[in-house]
Amino acid sequence: MQGIGEAVSLAIQLVITGNADLFEIVALSLRVSLSATFFACLIGLPLGALVAISRFPGRGAVLVLMNALMGLPPVVVGLLVYLHLSRSGPLGFLGLLYTPSAMIIAQTILIAPIVAALSRQVLEDLHGEYAEQFRSLCLTRGQTVSALLWDARYSLLTVSLAGFGRAVAEVGAVIIVGGNIDHLTRVMTTAIALETSKGDLALALALGLVLLVIALGVNAAVQSLRMSARRHAYV
Amino acid sequence: MKLSHTFGASLAALTIATSALASEQSIIVQSTTSTANSGLYDYLLPLFQDKTGIQVNVVAVGTGQAIRNAQNCDGDVLLVHAKPAEEKFVEAGFGVTRTDLMYNDFVVVGPTGDPAQVAGLTDVQEALGKIAQAGALFASRGDDSGTHKKEVALWAETGVDPTAASGDWYRETGSGMGATLNAGIGMGAYVMTDRATWISFANKQDYEIKVQGDEDLFNQYGVIPVDPGKCPSVQIEAAQTFADWLTSQEGQSAIAAYKVDDQQLFFPNAPKN
């Protein structure tokens, strides 16, 4: 039986020896998931803000839909994106399948609903506080949205972090649209899946530990940002 | 604003990355998992790339999914091990020609306890019959892969319908070879696997080969360039170069030279021309 201890020492060894493959995989993971988080925020934040400040018929249904989409299974997203990007699919001519771009698209679709739904909640609460003052100031809808987005920036950072966390940890979508191609589309999670299927559980676990450390690092950075923001009463 | 700068920069980065990819010649091989998981490609591809400069990207999935992906034109070369399905693929016009590439064989692995007493048998039908009779656990891929197709055919020849006991002693994992081995070993079940995957598999625990040597366990791999008539996006020249190299004297020797633990995993048998 391969133990946790073996995995930990292997993980440390991989990192301190500066294993080139490992760093390539980590770099691609970060590039794909950070890009997806960025695009998901670009879509999700304004959407969440608009729903937060608007009242329209069918709003309740939209909220239910947004919350339900948060639970999209990655494999389903992967399949949908595959069917569109496949050479025989409607967007096949772009030649994006089995590229990092395809992985970014899939993860963006996966986490944009998370960013939209969570930011909607955050911004609706803040709008409750600001609404009357903003109406008194006769702000336009665009001014209201941008002011809310800016003033909730630290909470929204946490929201985007939730999206990043889901993106960087998922394997189902990227393995279908990326193909887990060595030196091209292999990321942490697909590498872990591969090593597991090779029966190399220690290496799989070591990669998992590296992923965990990265996630911890990103979270710690955001947390310290929030702490300094709290000192300024910006949260 | 800063945000829009970042946006522009990442868009630019994306574009550059994509165009850089397109500029160097590369092909996608839709492959079965055993050739990838056993490390064969890690050994072969650098040799091929050094010689031709063609970048080979391998998507390793089950044979069934590899064929479906290739039918969607999402690959330039198909490298799998399910001869009837491959021939159908070529007949339907998706492949140019199918060439025998190499073979290895399937084995049945099991725990040291050997609950169905099949150790040492060389008749695979007899062994499967004993497993069914004893109701000993058997983990199947259940994923329409080449290995799964082979296993289903062997059960049929044995005259047993294991799916009647699905969920009982017959466990279909619906996963790849490695995942099925992990699951089978975890529950103490017999597993049919190709020898290459087994030799390079790192989580064997107390498992060993119980049944081997039957002619019926022969496992033929074939290589097929995807037909540009059906799939205009196919890089047929590079695809044909790759298939030709694999079946050439040089490629065949390279396949024979690949060893894990001093054991040869694949035996080249491309027709000499």
Next chain:
Amino acid sequence: MSSIDTAALLRPQALPEARYANLLPLRVRGLELSCGGTPILTGLNLDLSPHGCTAIMGPNGAGKSLLLKVLHGLLTPTAGEVCWGSQPPAAVTARQALVFQKPVLLRRSVAANIDFVLKARGKPRQARDALLDRVGLLHKARAPARRLSGGEAQRLALARALATDPEVLFLDEATASLDPSSVQVIETIVQDACARGIRVICVTHDSGQARRIADDVVFLHGGRVAEHSPADRFFSAPQSPAARAYLDGRLVL
């Protein structure tokens, strides 16, 4: 920086009389407002002249704050008519500013709170320092707005209201529970604003404050205007029994 004429920036750009003629006088007829089924204002009539500072007083629950929000166009009345010159309140909200009892400040620096309004109104940012100086907050320009004391926060809210260059300034118990020095700063600025031609309408419980800054007093009781008198007469000889009782401290709702 020093070349900027502070007084000119604070002056509501020497408003042409024509602009006043549009907004004032204020005419309210038969105003009714219910809150959750409970009638608060019942057939209220009110006329306000174009100039000066008006205090709205009355017992708790008389509907003073609600009246202010109706006049500002934030609340739609159940029935009745409100006319600023010839226009409904919602059409002129942008030409007015309201300082709330609890200031709602953005989660930004003091300066950024002013910048935000100046930018939203397309006004030059140079006006900011003069405004902050006016309310005694220039030295705190870079401090986080939400770390200000209650008095400082309300002074910032007032500076922000003035940044919109309003023709009418509403104050909704803006100095309730503030420290005396902040109250004094705010009263001085409000008196200045009034002197410069901004129409001030403030809700207050503080009789002393009303005496100091108001030209006339509107006393609300029972959902209507019980009395509307010049301030000196209101405090020396209130006409209505309700106002008399209120000033004697006998009227509690």
